[in-house]
Amino acid sequence: MADPSPPNQIVIFGASGDLTRRKLIPALAALEGRELDEADFSVLGVARREKSDESFRAELAIDVPEELRPAYHRLAPRIHYQAADASDVDSMRALGARLDELPGGPDAGRLFYLSLKPDLFGPTVEALAECGLLAMREQETQSWRRVVIEKPFGRDLESARALNEHLHRWLREDQIYRIDHYLGKETVQNLLGLRFHNAIFEPLWNRHHVELVQITVAEDIGVERGRGGYYDDTGALRDMLQNHMLQVLSLVAMEPPASLAPEAVRSQKVELLRALRCADPQHVDEISVRARYGAGANGEAAYVDEEGVAFGSQTETFIAVRAEIDNWRWSGVPFLLRHGKRMAKRFTEVQVQFRTPPIQLFNRPDGLSADEYHRRLREGSLCEIRPNVLTVSLQPREAIRLSFGVKQPGASMVMAPAALDFDYREHFGKAPADAYERLLLDALHGDQTLFLRGDEIEASWRYADEVLEGWQGGPAPPLLEYPAGSWGPSEADALFHGCEGGWSRG
Ligand SMILES: NC(=O)c1ccc[n+]([C@@H]2O[C@H](COP(=O)([O-])OP(=O)(O)OC[C@H]3O[C@@H](n4cnc5c(N)ncnc54)[C@H](OP(=O)(O)O)[C@@H]3O)[C@@H](O)[C@H]2O)c1
Incomplete structure (x- = not known):
């Protein structure tokens, strides 16, 4: 033995x-x-x-x-x-x-x-x-x-590359475990399970059926005590969007891997991140909004008055981006990403909004002539409610919800919203384990699936850098202000076009 x-x-x-x-x-x-x-x-x-x-x-x-x-x-x-x-x-x-x-x-x-x-x-x-x-x-x-x-692994593409090169002088890639604790969360891993174990979703998971995807990481707290200096040097884009949010995005949008082998999964994520369309520095104001929180109605301090924040700081505590993925599956589908501190509510969620049926048989607006109705349908300006939205809540509630329309009881054919709801705790009778448990265990077992590969980090920095560079030159979006405890600046609403709807409120 x-x-x-x-x-x-x-x-x-x-x-x-x-x-x-x-x-x-x-x-x-x-x-x-x-x-x-x-x-x-x-x-x-x-x-x-x-x-x-x-x-x-x-x-x-x-x-x-x-x-x-x-x-x-x-x-x-x-x-x-x-x-x-x-x-x-x-x-x-x-x-x-x-x-x-x-x-x-x-x-x-x-x-x-x-x-x-x-x-x-x-x-x-x-x-x-x-x-x-x-x-x-x-x-x-x-x-x-x-x-x-x-984390953080670098503060831009150049420093991330330099750190990768430095590590590779001493270590093989299979010895390096770059952590992003979001990947240790059960519900984040479940994005893969939901997509690739359930045959009902995958056929719909593309530009033909999905109108848009939005990902929100909203925090109700401000800068944590003692971290003002660190945060002021980092900002919302580097602290949250470049890593956690792009990781969630890559799991939502990647192609199916051939197996669950670490390299199969990670290679698909890298491909997806590489397909993110880089912001044109001259037009970055059209696809991104940045802001910081001001004083709140309940006495919350403004960001600039937080301990450790530099005088004259230009750091954002809120970012919203309209991202696009240039590949066969997602061409033309916007991915709306939003993160802010001191928002009205704490929640993290992914929403996949499906397209409306080609003809609206139900709930037609009253008083429209047939011609007007068909004209507005053609131009896409008939902003009826989207009946089908799949919401994956990552925190504080860990849940999945699919909304759909049902006929309201009564003589007329009026459709009302309804939903299928799944809650992790209710279903399994216990809270999912903390992310670090899973990650430590995987590192001990030598499983790198939930850790970032060097090229993956570089691909996500490439995207983040383009936005940052756009902010630093060209017609950069102004640094807006929103009251602490609010939903962020109203300018972020303009990232939704036409009838696409608006930001989730959790
Ligand atoms: N805190 C979080 O929630 C959190 C979340 C995500 C990521 N991270 C990342 O995790 C890392 C640690 O964060 P933290 O918040 O735990 O930092 P921290 O509270 O400032 O702790 C730093 C630790 O490093 C030790 N240290 C400093 N210089 C050292 C040296 N030359 N040799 C050996 N030990 C040294 C310090 O102890 P001595 O002064 O006694 O040496 C202390 O134990 C950072 O990269 C951070 O970005 C933290």
């Missing part, structure tokens, strides 16, 4: 940081005793400040949710701490010696999770590589070496 695999080692750089405390450790506690146990892994936290294993464990315990406490207490003895500067080669050598002493030793599979500031991604990988900590043989199934890179 083959020897059992040695336990893996998860090395978290940035171990005292916000992400580790709020997400990574609770995710590992949730996996403890379920998908993973003592035989599977130990954890080594790394940050510069000195502390003992015991004090580190006690510090982490504070942020573990009540329901995960018992699992955390089982996990805690396998959590260790090493003070080290991630970019310093001598510190990394000492780290290597410590890892050799932990369960599994040099034979353990090692997952290096870089929960660090982005400018440390490159230097940390370089320091690890110089100490031989990333060396890996071809086709290694044990003692593998993988690196998880947090």
Whole structure:
């Protein structure tokens, strides 16, 4: 019988940081005793400040949710701490010696999770590589070496390319796990399931039947405490549209993969991102709206008054874009993307709006002559309600809803709106797992499907860069202002044309 695999080692750089405390450790506690146990892994936290294993464990315990406490207490003895500067080669050598002493030793599979500031991604990988900590043989199934890179991955195409090149000097692509936590969400993964498992949707999923698609990520909070400086340097386009929203878009619109193999899925996503029509810098004002929140009616501070926001800041907290995909399936179908902070409501959703029937037999507007009715039908100015909309809600409710029209009871043929509704929690009796649980598990198992490939990141930056460049030159759209707690600037409504309808309100 083959020897059992040695336990893996998860090395978290940035171990005292916000992400580790709020997400990574609770995710590992949730996996403890379920998908993973003592035989599977130990954890080594790394940050510069000195502390003992015991004090580190006690510090982490504070942020573990009540329901995960018992699992955390089982996990805690396998959590260790090493003070080290991630970019310093001598510190990394000492780290290597410590890892050799932990369960599994040099034979353990090692997952290096870089929960660090982005400018440390490159230097940390370089320091690890110089100490031989990333060396890996071809086709290694044990003692593998993988690196998880947090977001943001670059701040434009050029810096993303430079980081990719730097990483590839030390790592093979199959060792690099670029994270976008949206892909770890059950409902985001379900976009693939919904499309490719159910034969009823796919035949309709194209320009012949879909009129438009809209994707919204609306937040009701403003800039989080302590993150004003970071956000002011980033803005809504870089923080949300370039990564999470384009990821959701690629899953909604990609071609069917031949299999669920990571490369099959990721290649289709890259193809789709490459087919996004780049904004013409001279016309970027026609396809995008940018804005920032002003003071709200309930005393919310304006963005410019938030702590850490620079004087004279020109950073957007709201972006809306009318995107187009130049491929056979989607030619001419607009994809309307919108994200804002301090909006009226928190929700993330995808809406696929199907075309209306070619002849409207029901609910014709009163008082139109037959000629006028046919003329308005021909020009598309008869703005009747679209009966068929498929809404995939990603948060806070995880649900799928298909709306359709039914005959209203009574003597006349009047159609009224109705819907089929599916709710994850109601159906499965439990909330979907946190995204980081799935992503950590996949990284340990060596499954890269839900992680971004280098060319995928570059394809999404290419699109984002064109919009950014348009904003910086040419007839750039003005930076508008919307009251905190509102639906954003009314100018965003103009991205819908003719009878296409308007933005969802969740
Ligand atoms: N927080 C979130 O919700 C969130 C969400 C998505 C993505 N991210 C990404 O995750 C990463 C971490 O974010 P965060 O919010 O957790 O940051 P953070 O709270 O500022 O924590 C940074 C951590 O890095 C450590 N550190 C700094 N310099 C170091 C060095 N040279 N060597 C070793 N450790 C060092 C710090 O501890 P010492 O000072 O003791 O060294 C601290 O533990 C960032 O890339 C961020 O963009 C965060």
